[in-house]
Amino acid sequence: MDSREFAKTLGKQVAGFCKSLDNKLPAYSYIPLTTDEMRVKVMQSRLFNEIRAGEIFGGWLKSTPELDVKKTLARAVHEEYEHATFLEEALRSKGATPYDYQALPAQMAMFNAFEGLTDTVERIAAFPMAGEGVADYLIAKCLQAGTVPSWITDPYRRIHQDEEQHGNYPFDILVKYAITAEKQERAARAVAMSLVLRRAYFENLDRWVYEDKIY
Numbered sequence: 602m603d604s605r606e607f608a609k610t611l612g613k614q615v616a617g618f619c620k621s622l623d624n625k626l627p628a629y630s631y632i633p634l635t636t637d638e639m640r641v642k643v644m645q646s647r648l649f650n651e652i653r654a655g656e657i658f659g660g661w662l663k664s665t666p667e668l669d670v671k672k673t674l675a676r677a678v679h680e681e682y683e684h685a686t687f688l689e690e691a692l693r694s695k696g697a698t699p700y701d702y703q704a705l706p707a708q709m710a711m712f713n714a715f716e717g718l719t720d721t722v723e724r725i726a727a728f729p730m731a732g733e734g735v736a737d738y739l740i741a742k743c744l745q746a747g748t749v750p751s752w753i754t755d756p757y758r759r760i761h762q763d764e765e766q767h768g769n770y771p772f773d774i775l776v777k778y779a780i781t782a783e784k785q786e787r788a789a790r791a792v793a794m795s796l797v798l799r800r801a802y803f804e805n806l807d808r809w810v811y812e813d814k815i816y
């Protein structure tokens with residue numbers, strides 16, 4: 602398949618997953634949450650994601666031969682730690698300790714799975730495209746909801762701006778490098794893996810926020 606057509610197919614797959622969340626928005630989106638105690642828990646979990654995302658992108662640098670992708674990943678590392686700073690500040694403003702948090706089992710599994718991917722096309726499809734695509738979809742919803750407090754929406758407005766600015770880079774990388782049937786097959790499986798693990802993380806986070814259970 603033409604790589605642009607292929608990248609569009611993956612984009613549609615991610616968009617379909619996003620739509621499937623609309624009926625019952627996860628705690629991750631902040632929208633259904635009713636107390637600051639719950640919101641702090643979600644933000645701590647998402648702060649962990651920023652830190653872990655930077656680690657993953659940075660960890661991929663040496664094994665990424667494509668220089669343009671390498672540079673993009675390096676910029677992404679820096680950006681994730683800027684996001685982490687925004688969330689740390691927001692948590693401190695609520696009197697919370699930002700890193701008083703232990704990763705949930707499904708959250709650990711999701712990031713460990715990203716970390717284990719070895720091919721550029723697979724990596725970009727699984728994480729920047731599918732993973733961050735879903736995250737940013739829910740950030741946009743959170744900002745539009747009008748019911749989420751400003752100590753949450755202020756930092757996420759800045760994060761959303763960053764994600765919007767370079768929103769197309771995973772697509773462009775796939776167009777450029779997902780040029781064989783084998784690469785496309787691997788990328789499609791990686792997106793499916795990412796979405797399955799994302800759903801598990803959202804469910805795990807819901808369970809922790811609403812029932813104080815970690816599995």
Ligand SMILES: [Fe+2]
Nearest residue numbers: 654680681733
């Ligand atoms: Fe990001």
Ligand SMILES: [Fe+2]
Nearest residue numbers: 651680681684
């Ligand atoms: Fe981020």
